[in-house]
Amino acid sequence: MSTNSTAILNQTATDADLADPSLVKLRDLIYRISGIFHAENKFYLLALRSRRRMKVIGSNTFTDYFDQLTTRANRDVEMRNLLNEITIGETYFFRGQPTIDAVSKIIFPKIVALPGKQAVKKVRVWSAGCSTGEESYTLSILFLEQIAPKFKDWKVEIVATDLNDDSLVKCREGLYPEYSMRNLSPQRREKYFKQEGTLYRIKDVVRAPIKFDRLNLQDQTKMLFMKGFDLVFCANVLIYFDGAAKKRTVEHFYNGLVPGGHFFLGECETLFGICDQFRLVHFPGSTGYYKPVPGEDAGGKK
Amino acid sequence: MLQRRVSELGSLPVMPSILQSLGTCLSASPGDMNIDRIVELISYDKSLAAQCLRVANSAMFTRRADVESIRQAVLALGIQRIRDIVYSCSLPKLFAGAQQGMAQSTFWRHALGTALVSQNLAQRLKVADIEKLYLAGLLCDIGILVNSLLYPEDFQRVLEQAQASETPLCEVEQQVLGFTHCESGRILADIWKLPPDISETIEFHHHPSGDHADVEMTCVVYLADLLCRLRGLGYGYYEAREFDLAAEVPWQVLKKKHPDTAAGLDLARFTFELDQYGVEVQTMVDSIFSNGSGPH
Numbered sequence: 001m002s003t004n005s006t007a008i009l010n011q012t013a014t015d016a017d018l019a020d021p022s023l024v025k026l027r028d029l030i031y032r033i034s035g036i037f038h039a040e041n042k043f044y045l046l047a048l049r050s051r052r053r054m055k056v057i058g059s060n061t062f063t064d065y066f067d068q069l070t071t072r073a074n075r076d077v078e079m080r081n082l083l084n085e086i087t088i089g090e091t092y093f094f095r096g097q098p099t100i101d102a103v104s105k106i107i108f109p110k111i112v113a114l115p116g117k118q119a120v121k122k123v124r125v126w127s128a129g130c131s132t133g134e135e136s137y138t139l140s141i142l143f144l145e146q147i148a149p150k151f152k153d154w155k156v157e158i159v160a161t162d163l164n165d166d167s168l169v170k171c172r173e174g175l176y177p178e179y180s181m182r183n184l185s186p187q188r189r190e191k192y193f194k195q196e197g198t199l200y201r202i203k204d205v206v207r208a209p210i211k212f213d214r215l216n217l218q219d220q221t222k223m224l225f226m227k228g229f230d231l232v233f234c235a236n237v238l239i240y241f242d243g244a245a246k247k248r249t250v251e252h253f254y255n256g257l258v259p260g261g262h263f264f265l266g267e268c269e270t271l272f273g274i275c276d277q278f279r280l281v282h283f284p285g286s287t288g289y290y291k292p293v294p295g296e297d298a299g300g301k302k
Numbered sequence: 303m304l305q306r307r308v309s310e311l312g313s314l315p316v317m318p319s320i321l322q323s324l325g326t327c328l329s330a331s332p333g334d335m336n337i338d339r340i341v342e343l344i345s346y347d348k349s350l351a352a353q354c355l356r357v358a359n360s361a362m363f364t365r366r367a368d369v370e371s372i373r374q375a376v377l378a379l380g381i382q383r384i385r386d387i388v389y390s391c392s393l394p395k396l397f398a399g400a401q402q403g404m405a406q407s408t409f410w411r412h413a414l415g416t417a418l419v420s421q422n423l424a425q426r427l428k429v430a431d432i433e434k435l436y437l438a439g440l441l442c443d444i445g446i447l448v449n450s451l452l453y454p455e456d457f458q459r460v461l462e463q464a465q466a467s468e469t470p471l472c473e474v475e476q477q478v479l480g481f482t483h484c485e486s487g488r489i490l491a492d493i494w495k496l497p498p499d500i501s502e503t504i505e506f507h508h509h510p511s512g513d514h515a516d517v518e519m520t521c522v523v524y525l526a527d528l529l530c531r532l533r534g535l536g537y538g539y540y541e542a543r544e545f546d547l548a549a550e551v552p553w554q555v556l557k558k559k560h561p562d563t564a565a566g567l568d569l570a571r572f573t574f575e576l577d578q579y580g581v582e583v584q585t586m587v588d589s590i591f592s593n594g595s596g597p598h
Contacts, residue, residue: 031571037568037570037571037574037575039574039575039576039577039578040575040578041577041578041580041581042577101540102544105468105540105542106542106543106544107544268574270568270570270571270574271570272568272569272570272571273568279546279548279549280546280547280548280569280570281544281545281546282528282529282532282544282545282546282547282573283532283543283544283545284531284532284534284536284540284541284542284543285532285533285534287570287573290544290546
């Protein structure tokens with residue numbers, strides 16, 4: 001969260017908003033439906049984002065808005081709108097430092113050390129719901145910085161999929177505004193981007209390992225072919241699916257991963273009650289899911 | 303060697319008498335709580351009294367009118383928070399002499415965090431004796447302060463090495479010192495005559511195994527300590543490790559004893575919730591270390 005947006009949010013979420021018991025009900029409803037959980041330190045965000053939707057539909061209190069989301073005929077549409085509001089504008093390069101650290105300091109080094117990997121020397125990553133591509137390019141940069149210099153023959157292959165054609169066009173174009181660049185050091189800007197007016201174009205060296213593709217995660221046939229990944233990312237997509245669709249999709253992710261592979265959701269999403277096969281794992285500052293290696297002793301993972 | 307060194311050195315802090323008497327009062331069951339006595343004891347200690355008033359009047363609690371008396375502060379904050387303040391205000395003073403080693407604020411952030419998370423995890427799982435778990439969490443790493451005091455240079459080296467190699471403190475302590483803060487903490491606990499279960503927790507909170515793995519208190523504190531280290535309330539450096547909490551022995555012990563509550567606990571959600579303690583703990587630590595009535 002940038003300082004700037006915090007300042008704006010603090011102006012908007014009042015103490016009365018934060019103390020409103022209906023906000024807790026709203027939080028629990030969102031958790032139940034989407035799996036996104038707002039801890040109390042994120043209440044101001046929840047209040048602000050709900051208020052934005054409430055203004056649009058002319059709802060004045062959280063109690064009334066909760067009603068709109070639960071008892072009215074258009075409740076599903078409004079929930080979708082709210083979830084859009086909650087996840088909007090969340091993509092920029094190097095977003096979510098704790099997960100980035102986990103991948104570069106813990107997971108990548110582990111993958112290149114796997115005995116079974118030594119013949120192929122390739123890390124395979126799937127960004128499911130890649131939106132406008134920032135996450136995929138970030139992963140490509142991470143590999144260039146952390147693995148490529150130390151493990152010369154190793155390659156990364158990133159499969160980035162999305163349902164939205166407009167997003168995919170932007171991914172392939174690889175041209176980004178300042179907003180997407182805000183977390184990048186001058187060195188990284190210089191090294192991996194070429195400035196074009198007020199925009200920044202991603203360089204080919206970052207682009208090369210990525211394949212962008214259109215994929216509907218609900219397409220059962222196509223999903224069967226997504227196999228052999230070491231890492232899968234799927235942030236803020238499952239939240240729109242109902243329980244059964246969530247279960248099905250997560251099962252595909254599970255099957256798509258190699259044993260010992262990792263799966264990451266959005267920052268505040270949980271898989272609780274959706275899938276028992278994955279094991280929740282903690283990294284400093286972030287959580288992920290792990291597909292156990294068959295026969296692995298339950299206490300053996302450290 | 304450690305045992306001898308510790309007993310030879312008379313420099314280890316003595317448990318302050320106010321903490322002994324207040325500790326007993328504050329750990330009473332709600333029915334036996336003697337508010338008058340608590341107010342009286344706090345009023346004896348000027349800096350403690352000032353600390354209570356300051357926290358009661360801090361931004362976190364300004365929803366009511368100004369709090370001017372200790373009685374008002376006790377009632378406004380509640381016994382639990384008063385107890386937090388009493389311990390977190392008195393204990394750091396004892397170790398203010400440690401010039402090297404872990405920064406005091408880092409240490410107390412982790413200690414307060416572990417205390418809060420221990421208590422909260424115990425509540426969720428419906429473990430008995432929740433009150434005691436706060437204290438156990440707060441004191442579990444007290445050996446770090448002992449090491450800072452008794453072995454300032456060696457322990458400084460431990461910290462630097464742990465930070466550089468991104469490995470858990472215990473492992474580096476074992477290599478460099480030949481013992482860990484669990485053992486030195488246990489010795490202080492015995493000198494202070496802490497309750498046996500708390501002393502055991504201090505000794506075994508990083509290695510619950512054998513009989514000790516059956517002690518719920520140790521298991522809860524083990525997990526709380528780990529979670530704090532994983533959520534920004536750690537020892538002040540990055541530990542490059544991945545943890546499958548559900549596969550840890552302490553979690554399995556707790557799960558066996560409290561199958562229903564454990565099955566209903568969304569551990570990922572619980573982890574996200576911890577982040578709100580960060581704010582609370584920071585406020586508390588800032589208030590302890592921010593001005594003249596703090597421990598330094």
